[in-house]
Amino acid sequence: MSRRAVVVPPPWLGHALRAQRGPVPWSAVGRGALAAGPLLAGALAVGRVSLGVVAAIAAMLAGINDRPGSRRSAVKGLGAPAVVGALGLVVGTCAGQAFGAVALSLVLLVLGMLAGCVSAVGPVASSAATQLLVAAAVGAGMPLPEPGWQRGLAYLAGAGWLLLLRLALPTPGALAGDFRFDGERAAVARVYDTIAGLLDAAGSGDAVARRAALTAALNEAQDALGGPRLRRYAASAAERRLHAQYAAALPLAEAATALAWSGRAVDRRACDALRRLAAAVRGATHSGPLPAPCRSAPALRALDDALLAAAEAFDQGDGGDLHTRRRYLAGAVRQAFGVGGREYGFRVGLSFGVAAAVAQWLHHAQWYGPHTHWYWLPVTAVFLVKPDLGPLVSRVLCRAAGTVLGALVFAASAAVLPRPAGLVAVVAVCGALLPVATRHFAALTAVVTVLVLALVMVGGEPQASAGRIGETLLACAIVLVVGHLPVPLPGDRGGGVRARLVTAAEAAQSYLAHVMSGSDDSARRSGLRREAYRTLAEAHAAIALTAAELPALARHAQGADEAVALLERLVDTVTACAVHLDDTGRLTAWHTSQIDAVLDRLAAHEGVVGLRLPPLDVPVRLRERAVAAH
Numbered sequence: 143m144s145r146r147a148v149v150v151p152p153p154w155l156g157h158a159l160r161a162q163r164g165p166v167p168w169s170a171v172g173r174g175a176l177a178a179g180p181l182l183a184g185a186l187a188v189g190r191v192s193l194g195v196v197a198a199i200a201a202m203l204a205g206i207n208d209r210p211g212s213r214r215s216a217v218k219g220l221g222a223p224a225v226v227g228a229l230g231l232v233v234g235t236c237a238g239q240a241f242g243a244v245a246l247s248l249v250l251l252v253l254g255m256l257a258g259c260v261s262a263v264g265p266v267a268s269s270a271a272t273q274l275l276v277a278a279a280v281g282a283g284m285p286l287p288e289p290g291w292q293r294g295l296a297y298l299a300g301a302g303w304l305l306l307l308r309l310a311l312p313t314p315g316a317l318a319g320d321f322r323f324d325g326e327r328a329a330v331a332r333v334y335d336t337i338a339g340l341l342d343a344a345g346s347g348d349a350v351a352r353r354a355a356l357t358a359a360l361n362e363a364q365d366a367l368g369g370p371r372l373r374r375y376a377a378s379a380a381e382r383r384l385h386a387q388y389a390a391a392l393p394l395a396e397a398a399t400a401l402a403w404s405g406r407a408v409d410r411r412a413c414d415a416l417r418r419l420a421a422a423v424r425g426a427t428h429s430g431p432l433p434a435p436c437r438s439a440p441a442l443r444a445l446d447d448a449l450l451a452a453a454e455a456f457d458q459g460d461g462g463d464l465h466t467r468r469r470y471l472a473g474a475v476r477q478a479f480g481v482g483g484r485e486y487g488f489r490v491g492l493s494f495g496v497a498a499a500v501a502q503w504l505h506h507a508q509w510y511g512p513h514t515h516w517y518w519l520p521v522t523a524v525f526l527v528k529p530d531l532g533p534l535v536s537r538v539l540c541r542a543a544g545t546v547l548g549a550l551v552f553a554a555s556a557a558v559l560p561r562p563a564g565l566v567a568v569v570a571v572c573g574a575l576l577p578v579a580t581r582h583f584a585a586l587t588a589v590v591t592v593l594v595l596a597l598v599m600v601g602g603e604p605q606a607s608a609g610r611i612g613e614t615l616l617a618c619a620i621v622l623v624v625g626h627l628p629v630p631l632p633g634d635r636g637g638g639v640r641a642r643l644v645t646a647a648e649a650a651q652s653y654l655a656h657v658m659s660g661s662d663d664s665a666r667r668s669g670l671r672r673e674a675y676r677t678l679a680e681a682h683a684a685i686a687l688t689a690a691e692l693p694a695l696a697r698h699a700q701g702a703d704e705a706v707a708l709l710e711r712l713v714d715t716v717t718a719c720a721v722h723l724d725d726t727g728r729l730t731a732w733h734t735s736q737i738d739a740v741l742d743r744l745a746a747h748e749g750v751v752g753l754r755l756p757p758l759d760v761p762v763r764l765r766e767r768a769v770a771a772h
Contacts, residue, residue, distance in 0.1 A: 153533065153689065153690035153691075153696075154533045154534075154535040154536050154690055154691060154692060155535075155536070155539075156690075157532045157533050157536040157690055158532070158535075158536040158539045158540055158583075158584070160582075161581050161582040161585070162581035162582070163581070164581075166578060167210060167577045167578070169311065169313045170205075170208050170210075170577035171574045171575075171577055171578065172311070172574070173205070173208065173304060173307045173308060173311065173577075174205050174208070174573040174574045174575070174576050174577055175570050175571075175573055175574035176307055176573075177201040177202075177204070177205060177300075177303060177304045177307065177573050178197075178198040178199075178201040178202050178205070178300070178569050178570065178572075178573040178593070179198075179566055179567070179569045179570025179571075179573055180570070181194060181197045181198050181201055181299075181300055181303060182194045182195070182197075182198045182566050182569050182597070182600065183566050185197065185198075186562060186566070186600070191600060191601060191602070192286045192287060192288060192601060193288060193292065193293070193296040194296075194600075195597045195598075195600065195601045196231070196280075196286070196293050196296040196297055196300065197296045197297065197299050197300030197303070198300060198569060198593075198597055199280065199297070199300065199594070199597065200224065200227065200228075200296070200297040200298070200299075200300030200301040201300040201301060201303060201304050201573065202572075202573065202576070202590065202593055202594075203223070203224075203227065203273055203276065203301070204220050204223070204224060204300070204301040204304040204305065205304060205573055205576040205577065206576060206580060206586070206590075207219055207220055207223060207269050208220065208304065208308060208576075208577060209580075210325070211325050211329070211362070211365070211366050212323070212325030212326045212329065212365075212366035212367070213308060213309050213322060213323075213325060214325075214326070214366070214367075215325070215365050215366050215368075216305065216308045216309070216325075217305070217309075218266055219265075219266055219269070220301065220304065220305045220308065221301075221302075221305055222266055222269075222270050223266070223269040223270040223272070223273040223301075224273070224297070224298060224301030224302065224305070225270075225298070226270040226271070226273055226274045227270075227273030227274060227276070227277040227297060227301070228277065228294040228295075228297040228298045228301075229274065229277075229294070230253075230273065230274035230275065230276070230277035230278040230281065231277035231278065231280060231281040231290070231293050231294050231297050232281065232290040232291060232293070232294040233253070233278055233281065234250075234277060234278030234279060234280065234281025234282040234283075235281035235282065235289075235290035235293055236281075236290050237249050237250075237278070237281075237282055238281060238282030238283065238285075239290075243499070243502040243503070243506065244499075246282060246498070246502070247495055247498050247499035247502065248495070250275075250278065250279070250282070250494055250495050250498045250520065251491050251492065251494065251495025251496075251498070252491065252495075253274070253275065253278060253491075253494070254275055254487075254490045254491035254492075254493070254494030254495055254524075255487040255488065255490065255491030255492075256487065256491075257271035257272075257274050257275050257487075257490060257491075257494075258271065258483070258486045258487035258488070258489065258490025258491055258527075259478040259479055259483040259484065259486065259487035260478050260483075261483075261486060261487075261490070261528075262477055262478055262480070262482045262483035262486055262487075262638070262641070263474050263477050263478050263483075265530070267474075267478075268528070268530055271490075272524060272525070272528060275490075275494055275520075275521075275524045276521050276524055276525075277297065279494075279498065279517045279520040279521045279524070280517045280521065281293065282498075282517070283498075283501065283505075283515055283516040283517030283518075283520070284515050284517050285515075312324070313325075322380075323380055323381055323384060325366055326363070326366045326367050326381070326384050327384060327423055327424060327426065328424070329359070329362045329363040329366040329367070330363050330366075330367075330384055330387050330388050330391070330423050331420045331421075331423040331424045332359045332362065332363070332420075333356070333359045333360055333363050333388065333391045333395070333420075334391060334394075334416050334417070334419045334420035334423060335359075335416070335417065335420045336352070336355050336356040336358075336359040337356060337391065337394050337395055337398050337416050338413045338414075338416035338417050338420070339352050339355065339356075340352040340353055340355075340356050340395075340398045340399070340402055341398050341401065341402075341408045341412055341413050341416070342408075342413055343402065344398075344401045344402045344404075344405065344406060344407055344408050345402075345405045345406060345407040349402040349405075350710075352402070353399060353402055353714070354679070354682075356395055356398070356399075357675045357676065357678070357679050358679065360391075360392075360395060360672065360675070361676055361679065363388055363391075364388075364672065367384065367385060367388055380426070383426075383456075384423075386455040386456075386458065387419075387423055387452075387455060387456060389455065390448070390451055390452035390455035390456070391452070392668045392672075393444070393447070393448035393451065393452075393668075394416065394445065394448040394449065394452060396444070396448075396668070396671065396717055396720070396721060397441055397442075397444040397445035397448050397721060398445065399714060399717045399718070400440075400441040400444065400717055400718040400720075400721040400722075401441045401442070401445065402714075403714045403715065403717065403718045404439075404441060404718060406439065406441065406442075408442075408445075411433035412433070412445060412449070414433065415432040415433050415449055416449075418430065418432065419432075419452060419456065422456060428456055428457055429452070429453050429456040429457075431453075432449055432450075432452075432453050440721055440722045440724075440725035440726060441718070441721050441722075443725055444721045444724065444725065477641070480641050481638075481640055481641050482638040482639075482640070482641030482642070483641075485638060486529075486638060489527055489624055489625060489627075490524075490527050492624045492627070493523045493524075493526070493527045493620060493621050493624045493625075494520055494523055494524060494527070496523075496620055496624065497519045497520040497522070497523035497617055497620050497621075498519070498520040500519060500616065500620070501516040501517070501518070501519035501520055501613070502516055504516070504519075504613075515598065515603065518594075518609075518610055518613045518614070519613045519616060519617050520617075522541065522545075522613065522614050522617035522618075523617045523620055523621050525537075525541065525587075526538060526541055526617060526618060526621040527621050527624070527625065529638075529687055531583050532583060532687070532690075533687060533690040533691045534621070534622065534625045534626075534691055534692070534695070535622070535691070535692055536583070536690070537583060537621075538618045538621065538622055539584075540582070540583035540584035540587060541583065541584075541587050541614060541617075541618060542614060542615060542618050543584045543587075544583065544584040544585065544586065544587025544588040544590075544591065545587055545588070545591050545610060545611055545614040546611055546614075547584075547588045547591075548587065548588035548589065548590070548591025548592045548595070549591055549595070549607035549608070549610050549611050550607070551588070551592055552568075552591065552592045552595045552596065552607055553607040555568060555592075556595075556596075556599065561599070561600075562600050565596045565599055565600050566600070568592060568593070568596040569593055569596050569597060569600075572589050572590075572592050572593035572596070573593070575589045576589055576590075591610065595607060595610065625695070626692070626694050626695065638684050638688065639681075639684050639685055639688050639698055639699050639702050642677070642680050642681040642684040642685075643681050643684075643685075643702055643705060643706060643709075645677050645680075645681070646674070646677040646678045646680070646681040646706060646709055647709060649670070649673045649674040649676075649677040649678075650674050650678075650709050650712055650713050650716075652670050652673075652674070653667075653670040653671055653673075653674040653713060653716055654712070654716050654737075656670050657716050657719060657720045657723070658716075658719075660723070667720060671713070671717060671720075674713045675713060678706060678709060678710050678713065681702075681706045681709075682706055685699050685702045685703050685706060688702075689703070701747065704747060705744070705747045708740060708743050708744050708747065709744070711740050712737070712740045712741070712744065715733075715736050715737055715740055716737070718733070719733050719737070
């Protein structure tokens with residue numbers, strides 16, 4: 143019997159062929175349908191078409207950022223990029239009116255470098271930097287009769303309208319409790335479910351993946367609950383209860399991590415109790431009686447104590463510490479202009495500046511024909527150079543395929559649809575499709591292409607599908623070349639991976655030092671543990687992305703996956719030691735030998751992608767206690 147060979151595509155191609163799965167976000171689909179299309183229709187009704195186009199573009203960009211989560215986190219995730227985008231539109235408009243082609247290209251190049259550096263700070267900063275560059279290119283390359291400040295206000299109005307819909311409309315099916323907190327409620331419930339999943343996998347090969355899923359769930363819940371607020375503390379009883387339920391999950395997560403590390407199987411009743419707590423969070427009800435697990439080991443006793451504390455927190459709902467990440471300006475500046483930020487800033491700035499220069503040259507050479515807009519080429523370069531959307535070659539392939547598909551679909555539609563009503567309907571349909579299309583970059587590109595071509599035609603420009611395809615392919619070539627150029631400073635090559643790995647190592651060191659100090663500050667311990675696991679997850683994501691690039695870029699991640707796996711093992715071991723110290727007041731010789739073994743293996747990885755580990759060790763007094771206990 144012949145065995146068929148399985149062809150495994152290279153990582154960069156495999157990423158292009160994969161799409162995210164999940165239920166359709168109907169609430170986001172509804173918001174998308176009510177955003178750009180109605181804004182454009184209203185502008186047509188009052189005779190301000192150009193401002194309506196700007197508002198629709200802002201609503202489109204906000205729709206791309208409209209991801210599942212809490213309303214409070216949406217204020218930051220949608221509002222901050224919108225404000226920065228409006229500023230970029232004003233700056234781009236003023237620069238386009240004040241400078242010639244060469245000076246304008248240099249201004250945009252510097253702006254791109256600064257935006258690229260800022261993108262390294264975090265996801266919201268990355269979204270804000272993207273909108274800054276896109277809006278600046280639109281402002282400079284889309285001549286409109288209105289002054290820059292009016293265009294900026296229209297941009298804010300378009301994004302603000304979608305944000306208002308996000309805050310005001312209830313989520314379909316979320317009927318339990320206050321609908322304003324349905325995102326937070328779902329995130330906290332998911333934490334309890336993933337803790338139960340980790341306990342189910344204790345002692346099996348799935349424990350590592352389940353622990354990573356728990357980290358992701360805790361990160362999501364922490365972000366959902368820790369969004370911007372006018373008051374320092376939660377004002378409503380429903381929100382205080384959710385804070386208490388999240389805080390009660392942290393000791394449960396710690397005990398579950400210790401049990402998974404030890405490989406000890408857990409009684410089924412404990413998993414059932416956690417799923418009962420998850421159901422209580424979703425239904426905004428009390429937990430009721432919970433089964434008590436076995437108390438034959440320190441980690442099991444910690445799990446039992448945490449379950450009892452959780453039952454009490456569910457009944458009282460007094461609030462709790464979220465252990466949110468404290469961001470300081472000095473730290474953000476160091477992160478932006480560190481090795482990772484400098485490398486990314488170089489690639490973004492060069493791609494954006496070169497694309498703007500080429501676009502203006504083609505514009506003045508009449509390559510566009512009767513068109514007066516040249517923004518498409520630099521805007522395409524901005525989206526292509528963003529690593530948030532996958533490996534570079536995968537982004538290029540998806541962008542090219544999506545643009546060709548979208549341009550062909552629009553060309554066929556524009557030939558039969560009435561104007562302008564048919565074009566407004568196309569904009570509304572594309573706005574509704576955006577939340578679903580974000581699952582694959584090619585699909586997102588196709589939807590955005592159709593939407594933007596419809597907006598341009600409503601604004602009075604002729605049909606431009608063929609030109610958009612040519613500009614997109616040219617932008618793909620520019621970004622592909624710039625993406626593989628060597629960074630001017632040798633120490634900055636592979637800086638994104640190295641920066642994430644060093645940050646994770648420092649967080650692991652802080653967590654180890656606190657636990658081994660014997661401190662009774664459990665709140666600080668929880669905060670340090672959360673930061674350690676969060677930075678490890680960020681390092682994992684950066685390494686996986688770099689490893690999926692072509693060999694010229696993927697080599698910068700060689701050995702980094704082993705280093706981050708060892709750091710994860712260290713943090714898991716420290717968590718198990720913390721639980722054991724709480725129960726007995728001392729470590730066993732076996733615990734210290736496990737830490738020593740991980741530290742020795744980590745020391746062998748010094749020098750990997752430039753990693754320099756901070757000094758990590760177990761205090762002598764704890765070693766003496768362990769020897770005495772042994």
